[in-house]
Structures are given as C-alpha cells and as structure tokens.
Amino acid sequence: MNILKELTKIFIRSKLEDEKRKLKEKLQKQIITTTSTSVVARNTAYLRIIDTLDGKGIAEVNKIIDKI
Template sequence: MNILKEFAKIFIKSKLDDEKRKLKDKLQKQIITTTSTSVVARNVAYLGIIDKLDGKGIAEVNKIIDKI
C-alpha cells in the first residue's frame, strides 16, 4: 500500500505544480497586457504567495481571477 500512497503523492504534487504554473502564467499575462498599476500590484502580490499555496488556495485565487 505504501507504493500506492507514494504514487498518489507524486500525482497530486504534479497536478498542484501544474495548477501553480497555469496560475502564474495567467497572472503574468495580465501584468504584461494591462496599463493599470493596481492590477500589476495585485498580481505581483499574488505571484509572491503562489508557491506557498496548497490546492484549495489555488482554487480560491482562480475563482477571484475569473471574476475579474
């Protein structure tokens, strides 16, 4: 059973890293394409905390960005 747990951990970490990368790309694209200093400041702040997020945190940030 430990082998299955290890595979699950690897899969979850891979998916989480993929979601972080997608979120970073989305935020960086907004930074590049906007002229709003508040959007740039907000996205830079988000980028600063993304690496510390777990799956639930990433889902919440994605919800906020989708509302914009």
C-alpha cells in the same frame, strides 16, 4: 499500501505544479497587458504568495494523504 500513497503524492504534486504554472502564466500575462497599477500590484502579490506557499501546500496535501 505505502506504494499507493507514494504514487498518489507524486500524482497530486504533479497536478499542483501544473496548476501553479498555469496560474502564474495567467497572472504574468495580465501584468504585461494591463495599464492598471492596481492589477500589477495585486498580481505581483499573488505570484509571491504562490511561490511562498508551494512547499507548504504540498506538505499539507502529503499530511492529508498520510492520514488516509
């Protein structure tokens, strides 16, 4: 059972990292291509949030998996 949980954690962590990377690329592309200062500010804030919450988000997912 523990092996299954560990494999699930690895899979979910991998998927979260992939989604995080895709979102960051999208936000950075918008920052580069826009002339709107509000879009730049918003996307910069989103990028900071993504980086800050990453570890906590994975920890929360792991807690949920452990309860299964």
